[in-house]
Structures are given as structure tokens and as C-alpha cells.
Amino acid sequence: MNKTVVESLQEAANLVPNTVFLYEGNQNFTFQDMDQLSDTLASSLYSLGLKQGDHIAINALNQSEWLLAFFAAAKLGITVVTLNVRYRDNEIEYMVNNADVKAIISVDALGDFNYVSFYQRLEDRLPSVEHYIFIGDNSRFTGSYSFQQLMERKKELMIATPTITPEEVLLMIYTSGTTGKPKGTMITHKSILASAKAQVDHFQVTDNDLAIGALPFNHVGGITCTVMVALVSRSKVALVPSFHPKQVLNTIEQYQATILGGVPTMYYMLIGQEEVSSYDVSSLRLCIVGGSNVEPGLADDMVRVFPTAHLVNLYGLSETSGACILSNFEDSVERIGESIGVIIGDFEARVEKDNHFDDSPGEVGELMIRGDCVAKGYYNMEDATQDTFTEDGWLCTGDMVSIEEGGYVYFKGRKKEMYVTGGFNVFPVEIENVLTKHPKVALAAGIGVPDKWMGEIGRYYIVPASKAKPTAEELTDYCLQHVSDYKVPKEFIFVEEVPMTPAGKIQKAKLKEAVVKGEWSSNGEKRV
Incomplete structure (x- = not known):
């Protein structure tokens, strides 16, 4: 799509002005509402001196204010840096300073945590930030602004709309850091719309669809695969501020949702609800699982709990701006458990092995993706950009x-x-896919650890499915029935949870750090 997100919103507002775009609690927003309200906010942000080329950060839940700020920034040619409400001092300081953020729009409080005092304490450590804007009714510190007050300002003389091209950077999403320091991925208008359009076409999303907006907006699963897909297809999103299983199930039933997207962890939590069978989820036609292929045990449970829905995988990265590989509708549950799907749109996928492409069936190599969905690179990280994004x-x-x-x-x-x-x-x-088929295993995460004789051996962290946890002997025997003997783990560590990113991915880097620091002994007891 050779257009900008701004043009896409304005086009929808002109063609289907009264069509509902977002449901939020007891209110809703049409495409025209979002266009006009974001105009007002854009005018207020401009009056604060924010302009094309600047960077602002949004630190909020999945709420209308997040999206109003997103569209307002887009209209000014401002890049949005997405933050997660779970971030604290180290993450905020690193990302805000790395991204040269000029303004922060944040919720004022969440639970017992007060973001007003948090940012006031961090002010001196965030030298690039000139403006703090808080969503909510809590008192603010001197010099900060209320989001609601900005929305209530009489619309001032609107700026001469800046010339914004599809190639300009719209979003900066920091990689989840499963293997190292987070990098600010620069997503353009062109790349985010290319991914969204390819997903719409592949899944045949229409204006009759309604998606659950529970995936966080600071991740492509929320902003691209949910909101931008709805914008492109003129469909609807029911906002869920943050993921809570009962609230998601209630929202599906209330709005008769047709599309549910989530990472495996979310689906485990939904299926684990004792009263899940009491909810009417028969309206669902698609259950999309992102992050990796659906583990076979989870796939069987999802078919049982959501019988009317097609179960599909979604593969995408911040660097692909959203989805680039998806399952086909006709794929069997067995296929879903083994394959992440096929390349979508006019994107390309190749396998690189030993510095050349080798697409021979069965050959394992690094996945390479090319197409309009590919992001522009990493902000202020030239070496990392060259390592990840090739010249061609x-x-x-x-x-x-x-x-x-x-x-x-x-x-x-x-x-x-x-x-x-x-x-x-x-x-x-x-091996993780094998282990999670065992009835006593809820989750498995494997890493290689140093070994004097073998070089490395497999250590697998196991979250039991119930209080009756399996034994290492049970799991060893089980693996021997399904994989080659050299693949069978040599160590099992039984834990209540494993470190996860805000997007719901297992942080293998933290597990490896624990090995280096000696935090876990071989019997699974944490060392003090």
C-alpha cells in the first residue's frame, strides 16, 4: 500500500464515517471520531512545540488515549516510541534516552504504582524529555500536562499538514531482548501497512469482523496485527486494557468477536479457567497464535475450547512490522503443531545456510525475509542494522x-x-514441543549448558501442569520414545515459572545468565 497511516484513517473517515472502529467499555469510537479527535490532539501537541521529526513515547494500556496519541503523532510526522507499563527505571532510562524522546504520554497510575512520581523522580535522568503528559485524574507535577486538558483545548490553528511519505518512520518498537540489549526497530508507514494488508488478504478479514484488542499496543501483535488490520479492512476492535482471562472471555461473548489473537501463554491462561465452558465463544472464526508454532498439546486444547474457530499460526517480528508468515485456513491441527505457515502477500522467504541460499526441502538454515514489510533498521545502531538488514x-x-x-x-x-x-x-x-505433549508438563524451555565431555548438554526448565509434577526419569523415558537419544535432555529443572518478555516470549537469555551466575543448581533448587 503506497500510502500513509494518516491517509488510511482519513480515507476510512470519509468513506465510512459512522462505522465503529473501536469499542471501549460502554463507549465506542467511529472512524470519523478517531480522525477528528486525533486532529484536536495533534493541534495541542503542535502548540507545545512538537513537530515533524521529533520522537514521543507512549506508556499506557490498550486504551483509546494510546491510539489517539498514535494517530495525532502520525499526523505531525512524529515517531512514536512504544513503552510497556511494566517497565521500570532501567528500561525507561535506556529506551527514552536511546530514542531521543522529547515528550512522554503516560498513564498517571496503575494499581499501587504512581507514574507521576516515578517520572518526576527520573526527570534529571531523561534530559531529552521536555514534556510529560498524564492520562488520568491524579495530581501532576509542575510543568506537566493533563491528557484530558489537551483534548479539551479549543482547536487552535492547525498546522500546515507536513509532507509525510510512506517511507517515513512511524513507530519505534524496542525488540523484546530475548538474546541481548533491546534495539529500537524503525517501522515505517509503508512497512506497517504492507504487513497489515497482507494479513487482511490472507485471512479474508472484512468489515463484518471484530477482533479482541488484548495484545499490547507496544508490540506489533497489538498495533499491527490487531489495530492496523482493522483500519485496513474497516473492521472493529474491542479494547481490553491488559490481558485478564475472564475479561477476554467476557468481551468475546459481549461483542460476539470473530478474531482472537494471543501468544501461547495467553491461550494457556484462557483454557485454564475453570468456567471457560460457560462462556459463549461460538462467534470466533479465527484463533491466531503468535510467537512460535502452536505446541501440539495446546493445539488440541484450543480445538476443544474454541470449536468454531480456525486455529492458525502467525509469525512476525518487530523487524517485519507485523505478520509475514501465516497458516492456511485448511491446515490440519497436526500441521499447525509442526509448521508456522507460509509466506504471505508478495513477501519472499529464503533459507540461508553457509552464506548462501539453500531452499532444498529438509535443509535447516536462517530464515531470510524480503518485502515491503521489512523495517528500516535500528535507531542509532549502524552496526546492528548492517548485521540484520542486508543491502539488497x-x-x-x-x-x-x-x-x-x-x-x-x-x-x-x-x-x-x-x-x-x-x-x-x-x-x-x-524437544520443547515433545515435552509439552506430556500430560504433566505445562511449559518447557530448553537451553544448552557447558559440559566437559559433550561440549554442551540440554537443560530444560519445566513448569508442571499440576502439583503432581513429573520426575526426570519419566521425562527422559518419554523423550526417548519420540526423539533421537542425543537430543534427550540431560538435565531437568522444575520451576513455577520462567522469565518472560512483556510480549509473552520466554527469555532464554535470562536462563543462560542464570547458568553463568550459578543461580540454579542441577536439582532445580535456587541457590541463595
């Missing part, structure tokens, strides 16, 4: 895959997650 347009995803007959992509794990035991390559995701 390919994105090095860092994910190991094979591409089989029919173009189906099989995920093998992160490039840096692969370990070598006794000269054999092992991809943890393969």
Missing part, C-alpha cells in the same frame, strides 16, 4: 527453519539457541 533488502531473522513442500516453513529455534552436543546440532523447540 533481506532481513536476517535469527530464526532457524526449513522450507518444505508447498512453501511451509518449519521453525527449528533461534539461531543463538541452537546448541551442539557431542557434535550434533540440537534445536530446543523440537
